[in-house]
Amino acid sequence: MGSERSDATPDETGDDTALALKILVAGGFGVGKTTLVGAVSEIRPLRTEELLSEVGQSVDDIEGVDRKVTTTVAMDFGRITIRSGLSLYLFGTPGQDRFWFLWDELSQGALGAVVLADTRRLEDCFPAVDYFEHRRIPFVVAVNCFADARTFGAHEVSRALDLDRGTPVVLCDARDRDSGKEVLIRLVEYAGRRHTARLLDSVG
16 A cells, blocks of 8 residues: 555556545544445445454443444445546545554555544544644545534534634535535545645745
8 A cells, every 4th residue: 555646546447547546534433434435435345344342342432323333443445436537546444543553554645535523522533633634634524414413514613623724624424425425526626726735835
């Protein structure tokens, strides 16, 4: 994975003009990362899930997601074609602290990231927000709107997370393909603007 690049790479069709971009899907435990990747992927997603065990109860906080029975232990992987010649390769990161050592490897060559948030456990996405801010990796915060969660507006979530000015916050349903696709489009647009601005700064 370390050899992957954030810029254009030929896709599997052999078309040298095609773009294949690497996107991370991050967030806290049980926020819906595996669900989002599975909902939008046009290929059968690769999943590395294991059943939750009694041993893990001491380290995995399942308050608010007590119906969750599995957890990602390495990554999820999927692919979606946004438009002709533009494909996104999605890498879902594990949410628990003990798997964070994988993040550095997964983030190499990434164009940007989606940080999924659950307003019932908003503090769980703080580590992901800090991680991407410190490494200057563009990201959007996607609030997964659970039925039993209190509704907050994008501005309220942005303020609660103390996001850098301009960081997009979008509301979504991780189960819905169209909703997830809109999140990814927002990320690609935002990351494109960020990378263009950096390029102009470097030559200016």
